[in-house]
Amino acid sequence: MPHDTPGSLRIGLLGAGRVASHLGPALVAAGHSVAFVWSRTAQSAAALAAQLPGAVALSSLAPPLPTADVYLLAVPDAAVAPLLAGPTWPAGALVAHLAGALPLSVFDSQPNLRGGVFYPLQTFSPGRAIDWPTVPLCIEANDLSAEATLLDLARSLSQHVRRLDSxxxxxxxxxxxxxxxxxxxxxxxxxxxxxxxxxxxxxxxxxxxETVDKALANPPFAVQTGPAVRRDAPTVAAHQAALAAHPAWQALYAQLTASIQAQL
Structure with missing residues (x-):
């Protein structure tokens, strides 16, 4: 789908790791274009850009940055704040991070930006296909225009889009x-x-x-089974003895048993 198709967006993708490697092709498949890919590892940026028609791999973030409707930061949480402070962003640029635990307030030090969050609730691994229409996408932004753009982008990928605060x-x-x-x-x-x-x-x-299916169909605490629920002390003791060669796992077993029993 060409970039001038109504609803399509031009994306700047910063990061070329597991999330970006899944998200980039999904954005293209949804009708958007990826203007560029940047990564701290030039080889990774080049490899991902090669999979995205029209995308260029940036070796640096020296100004001027290529124009984009949305700049997505698919980088580790600790790298977001330094990245926001590093490049010379276009005035009024819409920049969104993809982190689950990083608050929107990370943008407070960059008042020239429209900040947002585009958080995909999924685990990403090489070689594992992602069914994007089923992935919850959680959106937050510091102005209504940015929120509307991110919501539109999210809805082009997923059937499960939510506004969530930090x-x-x-x-x-x-x-x-x-x-x-x-x-x-x-x-x-x-x-x-x-x-x-x-x-x-x-x-x-x-x-x-069966454990996962049952927990998804019922309140998990209500369908808990096992020796902890039965307060089966002899079995618990036997398990602890069997874990003697693994003291860390033995301690974890005891903590989980106590946690289960505290819910009874």
């Missing part, structure tokens, strides 16, 4: 860490324990699927 988004991000990152870590521990017993990871697959 406090709501932070709580959402914490919840996402529990649901995704911590859950994945626990699955990693389970995988390692199975490997120690010379057992295949596939043994847990039906249990994991």
């Amino acid at each position: 406090a709501q988004r932070l709580k959402l991000h914490v919840a996402a860490v529990f649901a995704n990152n911590f859950t994945n870590h626990l699955l990693g521990i389970a995988d390692a324990l199975l490997a120690e017993a010379d057992l295949p990871p596939a043994l847990l697959a039906p249990l994991v699927r």
Whole structure:
């Protein structure tokens, strides 16, 4: 779809990591154009730009920056503030970060910018396809015009677009860490324990699927099962003994057991 198609936007993409590598092609598929890709690693910027028709790879952010309707900062949270203060942005530029835990107030020191947040609630990994219409996109901005543009951009990608303020988004991000990152870590521990017993990871697959399906269909605390809920002290003790070679996991088991029992 050409850039002059109604509703299409010209995007400046700063970052070429996991999020940017998924988002860039999705933006093009939705009818937008990516004007340029910049990354601290020139090779990464060039590789991503090569996948996006018409995009150029910037080796630096020296002025003038190429013109864009929206500049998206797909960089680590700690890099956002320095990046905002670094380049000479066009006056009135709409710049949005993609971070879950970073407040909108990060733009307060840059009053010449229209600041916003374009937060995709998803985990991004190389080689994993993203079903963008199902991805919640959370929008916040410091003026109505910027908000309207970001909402339009989000709705071109997803069927699940929400306005969230910074406090709501932070709580959402914490919840996402529990649901995704911590859950994945626990699955990693389970995988390692199975490997120690010379057992295949596939043994847990039906249990994991049923656990997730049940938790999505019901309040998770209400459908909790296991020895902690039953206050089955002998089984808990046996599990603790089985974890003797892994004191960190043993402590985590005890903490999670206590947390489950505190909800009863």
